[in-house]
Amino acid sequence: MAEDLLRVEGLRTVFRNSSGLIRAVDGIDLSVPRGRTLGIVGESGCGKSMLSLSIMRLVPAPGRITEGRVLLEGRDLLKLSTAEMRQVRGGQIAMIFQEPMTSLNPVHSVGRQITEAMRVHSPKESAGALKEQAIAALKRVRIPSPERRFDEYPHQLSGGMRQRVMIAMALACRPRLLIADEPTTALDVTVQAQILDLLRELQEETGMSIILITHDLGVVAEMADEVAVLYAGKVAERAPARALFEDPQHPYTLGLLGSVPRLDEERDRLLAIEGAVPPPFAFPEGCRFHPRCPFAIGPCREGQPPLREIAPGHHAACIRAPVEASLALEDAA
Amino acid sequence: MSGVNSTAAAAATPVAPSVPRQPGTLKRLLREPVAAISLVLAVLLVLAAVLAPLLAPTDPFDNNLSTAMAVPGTPGLPLGADGQGRDMITRMLYGLRATLVMGAASVLLGGAAGALVGFAAAFYRRLDGLLMRVMDVLLSFPAILFGLAIAAIFGPGIPAVILALSIATVPLMARIVRGSALVVMRQDYIEAARATGMSDARLILRHVAPNCLSPMFVFATLRFGQVILLGSALSFLGLGAQPPVAELGAMAAEGRTFLFFAPHVAVLPCVLIFVVVLTFNLLGDALRDALDPRLRV
Numbered sequence: 121m122a123e124d125l126l127r128v129e130g131l132r133t134v135f136r137n138s139s140g141l142i143r144a145v146d147g148i149d150l151s152v153p154r155g156r157t158l159g160i161v162g163e164s165g166c167g168k169s170m171l172s173l174s175i176m177r178l179v180p181a182p183g184r185i186t187e188g189r190v191l192l193e194g195r196d197l198l199k200l201s202t203a204e205m206r207q208v209r210g211g212q213i214a215m216i217f218q219e220p221m222t223s224l225n226p227v228h229s230v231g232r233q234i235t236e237a238m239r240v241h242s243p244k245e246s247a248g249a250l251k252e253q254a255i256a257a258l259k260r261v262r263i264p265s266p267e268r269r270f271d272e273y274p275h276q277l278s279g280g281m282r283q284r285v286m287i288a289m290a291l292a293c294r295p296r297l298l299i300a301d302e303p304t305t306a307l308d309v310t311v312q313a314q315i316l317d318l319l320r321e322l323q324e325e326t327g328m329s330i331i332l333i334t335h336d337l338g339v340v341a342e343m344a345d346e347v348a349v350l351y352a353g354k355v356a357e358r359a360p361a362r363a364l365f366e367d368p369q370h371p372y373t374l375g376l377l378g379s380v381p382r383l384d385e386e387r388d389r390l391l392a393i394e395g396a397v398p399p400p401f402a403f404p405e406g407c408r409f410h411p412r413c414p415f416a417i418g419p420c421r422e423g424q425p426p427l428r429e430i431a432p433g434h435h436a437a438c439i440r441a442p443v444e445a446s447l448a449l450e451d452a453a
Numbered sequence: 454m455s456g457v458n459s460t461a462a463a464a465a466t467p468v469a470p471s472v473p474r475q476p477g478t479l480k481r482l483l484r485e486p487v488a489a490i491s492l493v494l495a496v497l498l499v500l501a502a503v504l505a506p507l508l509a510p511t512d513p514f515d516n517n518l519s520t521a522m523a524v525p526g527t528p529g530l531p532l533g534a535d536g537q538g539r540d541m542i543t544r545m546l547y548g549l550r551a552t553l554v555m556g557a558a559s560v561l562l563g564g565a566a567g568a569l570v571g572f573a574a575a576f577y578r579r580l581d582g583l584l585m586r587v588m589d590v591l592l593s594f595p596a597i598l599f600g601l602a603i604a605a606i607f608g609p610g611i612p613a614v615i616l617a618l619s620i621a622t623v624p625l626m627a628r629i630v631r632g633s634a635l636v637v638m639r640q641d642y643i644e645a646a647r648a649t650g651m652s653d654a655r656l657i658l659r660h661v662a663p664n665c666l667s668p669m670f671v672f673a674t675l676r677f678g679q680v681i682l683l684g685s686a687l688s689f690l691g692l693g694a695q696p697p698v699a700e701l702g703a704m705a706a707e708g709r710t711f712l713f714f715a716p717h718v719a720v721l722p723c724v725l726i727f728v729v730v731l732t733f734n735l736l737g738d739a740l741r742d743a744l745d746p747r748l749r750v
Contacts, residue, residue, distance in 0.1 A: 222641040
């Protein structure tokens with residue numbers, strides 16, 4: 121097992137408002153090995169984006185990180201000064217966002233935005249050198265005729281092109297970790313595949329690690345080495361990608377997998393998980409999933425089950441795990 | 454003063470990011486006849502003021518009692534002469550110059566200070582309440598009152614007027630900038646820029662400010678007209694330009710004495726003030742329409 125680039129330990133991010141304390145990220149442990157991809161999946165509102173913003177320390181007010189450690193190569197990011205943290209952002213950890221249509225500033229040319237991002241981390245570089253590097257960055261993300269694109273404005277580019285520009289911008293300073301927050305959700309399917317291919321190729325070239333946040337299990341299966349399933353601000357299950365898909369241990373993962381249409385199996389109807397993610401100010405007692413869980417038993421109401429190692433490298437936070445996956449699916453159907 | 458508030462509010466309406474310099478803005482502006490006329494007039498007025506020393510037939514302080522109160526049409530004096538026999542054309546050109554400088558200086562100084570306050574309030578939410586309450590207090594004083602107070606402290610003169618009008622402009626600009634900066638700062642590209650490790654100052658300068666320019670620009674143009682009216686009023690009250698300096702408001706005040714014998718001495722500067730204010734108001738309205746992304750076809 122490769123050495124971990126990033127370790128998140130007991131991270132907790134809360135929002136306090138009139139309706140009380142909202143625990144958006146509630147004690148999450150994760151690790152991302154060097155050069156590997158960690159997929160983070162979950163429904164809307166499960167804390168995926170808040171987790172990535174917490175790692176970047178960009179949680180919007182009134183949110184606050186109250187507990188935990190975020191170790192990047194052993195250095196706790198939560199203890200850095202604001203200036204040091206700025207060096208980490210973009211320099212060591214870069215981020216790309218869901219909406220390429222709105223993630224570029226409409227008033228600046230593409231080239232200007234990339235050079236601007238580079239200037240933050242190499243302020244002494246001459247304008248000419250930066251421009252050259254920016255064009256190289258555009259070339260790296262396979263943008264045709266990068267010299268011409270350099271002077272174009274975001275509105276002149278298609279969604280896929282813009283996402284490529286975002287990636288070029290994120291990778292301009294050769295970060296060690298790329299956090300991709302739903303990078304393909306807003307793109308159409310063929311472009312999605314191209315962007316995913318690009319990310320994989322770039323990962324091979326640069327050896328960076330990727331945290332891929334998505335609600336699309338297909339994307340995770342395609343990209344991730346390891347997967348963490350988030351539910352209501354907590355990790356429900358964490359496993360190597362293959363193990364997770366072949367032998368899911370948490371009923372929530374099971375539900376997610378059951379709700380994906382497949383070509384190689386005959387199913388009369390897709391399974392849907394009953395209900396919705398509870399709002400963070402009204403988490404139920406006990407296991408947060410139990411009101412929606414088809415396998416819930418008495419003790420599920422009583423305490424939050426801890427994340428347990430069920431098989432080597434395979435963790436699940438369910439008192440009923442390990443379950444026979446195939447049986448479970450039939451039960452649920 | 455209700456005009457001030459309504460124009461300020463209109464200029465502050467949600468600013469989906471737009472670009473003042475984007476190609477096509479000038480073209481859109483010129484498509485409207487009123488806009489085109491106001492733009493041409495504004496350019497002519499500014500040129501006349503800048504070139505006053507070249508255009509003026511005489512020296513603005515050349516008095517000649519033999520032509521005192523000469524009516525317009527007198528040979529050699531197409532617009533007549535004032536109470537001291539000074540050529541009205543010359544006086545108006547120089548007066549226009551002083552008035553425009555006064556207006557521009559007030560809008561630039563007050564606008565810049567207001568923009569700083571606005572960006573600070575939008576960016577540092579903890580300062581927001583305090584800064585905006587201070588602005589509200591400033592807003593509650595009429596500009597004329599500032600003029601009176603400042604003239605009382607520093608003595609009357611054009612600098613006093615500029616200071617007073619700048620202070621009166623600060624809260625208006627601050628509100629407009631704060632409003633549009635708050636909208637811009639919710640955009641995804643601001644978060645994306647933060648994620649590249651940009652400092653706050655750079656973020657404001659490079660990403661927030663350029664997206665707030667069009668409402669600022671529109672407001673500055675509209676405010677220019679208002680400020681000229683206020684400045685002329687202050688000069689008319691004797692708080693601004695002092696004789697023999699030519700300034701349109703002060704000229705109107707001087708001419709008032711002979712309103713019955715030689716009405717042109719007071720009326721002509723007033724007409725010019727009217728033209729200037731109307732021009733810049735129309736131009737401001739036209740700019741707002743041209744820069745409004747929702748009206749783009």
